[in-house]
Amino acid sequence: MITYRKKFLRISECWADERVPAADIDLLRCFQQPQPQTGMVCREFFTILIDLGQSEEQIFERIKKDTRYEIRRAATKDDVSCEALAAEERILGEFCDYYDGFAAAKSQPRVDRRWLSLLASADSLRLSRVCERPGEVLVWHAYHCANRRATLLNSASHYRAEDSNRRSLVSRANRLLHWRDMQHFRNEGFATYDLGGWYEGSRNQQRLAINRFKEEFGGEVVKNFICERALTVKARLFLRVRQLLLGNAI
Numbered sequence: 001m002i003t004y005r006k007k008f009l010r011i012s013e014c015w016a017d018e019r020v021p022a023a024d025i026d027l028l029r030c031f032q033q034p035q036p037q038t039g040m041v042c043r044e045f046f047t048i049l050i051d052l053g054q055s056e057e058q059i060f061e062r063i064k065k066d067t068r069y070e071i072r073r074a075a076t077k078d079d080v081s082c083e084a085l086a087a088e089e090r091i092l093g094e095f096c097d098y099y100d101g102f103a104a105a106k107s108q109p110r111v112d113r114r115w116l117s118l119l120a121s122a123d124s125l126r127l128s129r130v131c132e133r134p135g136e137v138l139v140w141h142a143y144h145c146a147n148r149r150a151t152l153l154n155s156a157s158h159y160r161a162e163d164s165n166r167r168s169l170v171s172r173a174n175r176l177l178h179w180r181d182m183q184h185f186r187n188e189g190f191a192t193y194d195l196g197g198w199y200e201g202s203r204n205q206q207r208l209a210i211n212r213f214k215e216e217f218g219g220e221v222v223k224n225f226i227c228e229r230a231l232t233v234k235a236r237l238f239l240r241v242r243q244l245l246l247g248n249a250i
Helices: 056-061 065-076 089-106 113-121 164-187 205-215 233-246
Strands: 002-006 009-015 027-033 041-051 080-086 125-132 136-146 149-157 192-194 220-230
Touching: 002 113, 009 233, 027 233, 056 164, 065 164, 080 164, 089 113, 089 125, 089 136, 089 149, 113 125, 125 164, 136 164, 149 164, 164 192, 220 233
Parallel strands: 009 027, 149 192
Antiparallel strands: 002 009, 027 220, 041 192, 041 220, 080 125, 125 136, 136 149
């Protein structure tokens, strides 16, 4: 659980079944709720979950055949190595710098460093990366971790679009890193690997392609809810105005 100020609101965030804080806040925001919460503004959020209570053999067998081949090839033939990292200040800075470069190339927003730092301070953030020896980073992953559930927050990779061999290497490395992350979290006693969202629409081709990538890992598409409770007049006004302007967006 973290609490922070965003513009004129003081917001607390809870994930899954984290304890709701007794804090002086304007807005309570709860992620990964299995059902809509009474008295809260809720919206549907779909994601893909992988049960880490299975054996490694069972988890791997449910990954699509071609993806298993890519993982094995990256592990045995590509000169790459994977690392699971604590989100200490220096490492988090490296991740954020890398992600911002990735985002700029994709014309996407930069990562929210302050929010990630709060997660790290609450011991809720984990990072991983796969490097091409002798050390060039190919892919980074960032996870929110709480209540035995590891949720993918960010994934970033760099490659030259014109270099097909490079694209293939990065693609294999990314799949290997997901598999190594699953193994790591399972060994740490986590119950669930959450791939961080699944697009329920049919028009956005880029998001549909991301869906297909995530579906390769054999998880189950589930519906969760993001729920919010306004505790002050200004928070109620904020939720009403946001709904008028942005619909269900948060």
